Amino acid sequence: MKPDTPIRRPEEIELKLALPTSKPSSLARQLARTHPLARRKETHQHLHDIYYDTPDQLLRQKHIALRLRRIGSDEKPQWLQTLKTGGRSHSGLSRRGEWEASVPGAELALSVLKSTPWSAFDPDGTVFRALAPCFETSFERTSWSVRRRDGSLIEVALDLGHITVGEKTASICELELELLRGHAAALFDLAQQISRSIAVLPVNMSKAERGYALAQGSLDAPLNAQPLELTNDLSLPAAAQRVLREMFCQFTANLNAIRSSDDSEVIHQARVGWRRFKSALRLFKPALEAQELPSWQALELLLDFLGEVRDLDVALHDTLPPLAEVYTAGDTRRTESWAAMTQALRHSASLQRKSVRYALQEPAVGASLLAITQWLDGLSSQAGAGGVDQEVPLRRWARQRIAHLHKQLRAARNDTSSPDSQHRVRILAKRMRYSSEALRDLLPKKRTEQWLQQATNMQTSLGAARDVMQASVLVAKLEADRGLAEFLRGIAVERSRRG
Template identity: 30%
Template sequence: MTREIELKLDLTPSAAEALEGSTILGGKPERIPQRSVYFDTSDHALSMNGFSLRIRRSGRKRTQTIKADRAFPAGLFVRSEWERTVRNDRPVLDDTTPVPTVLGVGLEELAPVFEVRIARSVWKVKHDDALIELVLDRGEATTDDRISPICEIELELKSGTLSALFSLARHIDSVAPVRLGVQTKAERGYRLIGPAICSFKAEAVRLSKAMTAGQAFQHIVQNCIRQFRLNEAMLLTHRDVEALHQARVALRRLRSSFSIFKPLLAGAEEAKLDNSLRRLATKLGDARNLDVLLERARPGLLHDHLEAARDKIYSGVIGELASPRPRSLMLDLAEWLSSGDWRIRLDTCEDRDQPAREFAIAALERLRRKLRKHGRDLAAKNDAARHQIRKDAKKLRYAATFFVSLFERKHEPQRYEAFLIALEKFQDLLGSLNDLATAPSVLERLGLADLDDAAVLLAGHKKGALLKAASDAYDALSDTHSFWR
């Protein structure tokens, strides 16, 4: 078993050509054509358990590789690997690998599920006193009837510091735009097998009870970055409403994690990162506001104007995502997460090193007290105050979903489900009230407030009924048992 540390970067074919034509890489690369066959059971038991199994042919040599994915900062792939030479495209599995334990009686059911064909170029690069292997892969993952193109860079640290990987990535980005990579080749292949996906919801956060609060924070932020990057990639090729919504959700989850783990993060760098995330989230939020209005507007003049306005603002969003700022932000965030000063500060070590479950209990209790306090007399508050309550509810909901895997003792899962249902109902009603409150200003800003259809749209919800329902939902949530106590 070996350990590797890689930084993965995505790029376009034209950017790859620009990189090869630059002076960054030095001499000529080693060219290695590769064909990899990935194996699994019919129900994808290996993948479901976090493993991949491939046999790769390079020249006349065939190598079987089993990889176990682990939770590390987004973009960084630190994995356990089991490798051996094999004679043909038939897996050789024994007790030196984890596969028999994972599959048990399903071992004989292994069969090819997809192929990956790659034209690989390899350079050895010396950068900032580090030796880094730079691999440029261009090719495709294929099934019988579907293809997923691949164009990516893997920077593997052979010697030197982790910061050198990110420094080289930024140097590459200066001549060939690159984005933080969050998908393995195996993931690309598995996505060909299922239905086409236009957006990516947040994946479940799995925290180990042995984790410290600091390790839990790293895992949660990695999860959020991954959700953002997957949806950003979709947005850059398709103007999908749900992809934009999920990208915005990812940024909100990211910013909420900063707030939830604030006791660990008392520095200027995290404040700078949070401000950059907020600016990007605001741009996506402006587009989302128009999506919400369009869902409610009936066909007619107002709908046509809103659609034109949305097309314009989506162009602005795509332009922003295509600019260097988001690319740099994700690299900065990944580097800070993996090697930033927050990990070693003496003044925060007590909070950072405490068990994740203890930190989660204190954080959830604090957030619930805040929501209870602010949510009282909901109907008597103004729109701005209710918007703040809505943000409090979102933060509590995100914290609950971040920490749920730490609460699997007797009755805790059932209490979590009941708590989340009550919280989501309250949050949804606050969201409807917020949509009603923001619609007039959005229409005013677009110069559409005087259209006849605008009055119909604004009258589409009864505010009094929503306030009553939200107040009842608050009372129900207040009476719901905490799952962490």
């Protein structure tokens, strides 16, 4: 291969999947036995990548990645220089600009960047001269080339290794399906075949993004809801796709973080992501009437486990600590009872986290997540489907939908006399808040802020009583001091009355 010769087309379409397994060493053998890869020749490479950026991480800010890759041994290495730009990445599926060329050695070459977008980004070479290594990856790649009957060509690559930033390291255990020829649907079809026997998780972070996060100490940090940009010229299906993708990405990103993080906020944000996603499905129902939603029945056990962990976390970190002194009041026996109860709840929370991680290793879970990702990818192409009146501007539609939700909430809050009615108000308050936040760009600012505040206040006040009642249920299950559970139940009843 001649130096400075471009070898890649300018777009990379790739489906990236994390592999939540406790035995990564056996993955290559497992993959080789799957139906789409059986009897196909596999190749093995050792890859070492060096990623570059400026001291102020200008490339990261511009969603640009620049790396040098060494392929093979130290004695006879081959060097490739790769530039990747922006693009779209949604819960595993990414579309990015990519320019890759061979270079003579272990140094960046400005000359091979001249025919890429780098020339417009850095016309005088100032940025290039400021570049320095910022992190490295080293991994073993096992790959298969899959030619399908529809004419598509896909490279399947299993990467096992680690990312290194100074003294910090993070593991790499992922599967990349890159489309070399054909349509993106072929990636999902192949991934679904693999997911029948191997657990996968759509992952939204590239190796470069993980390297930056590792350097900043934010790898596997909880992902909160992200701001959305919605404009009046979007079709309703396109707006639905944009909103639903962000929410589903919040869910899957936090699922990936759960694999190695015990942070209670990661569990919380995973549940928030899923609830926002379900709320948005109701919000955009007019745009989705003609679409058959993928089944998420395989996710139900995982979702139940997440709920149980969240209830335990709320009890341990939020609900119970302020009540400890009220209950114990300096009494030794009560103090000991409270401490034993707290320790038992911590043990239960630890066991439930393990249950979540075991659930993520079920192939059916990954297959369900993949199906939703594929459904979202094709959503915007359904403009005009389902009887949606495309003559109605998106802004008007959004205001009508939020006004309708507010009317429902206002009617429901007139009756909070029973636990069931309080629960309904709380659910409606959440839907109102999630929907208003998602459509904020299209709504009147002042009124939206007022309605958001009202919904948040209702959710908080009703949630406090529910959390104490839930804590009393959890304590009762522990067969702890009966008086302790009764104490919590009494607090919950009193707060419910005040709510």
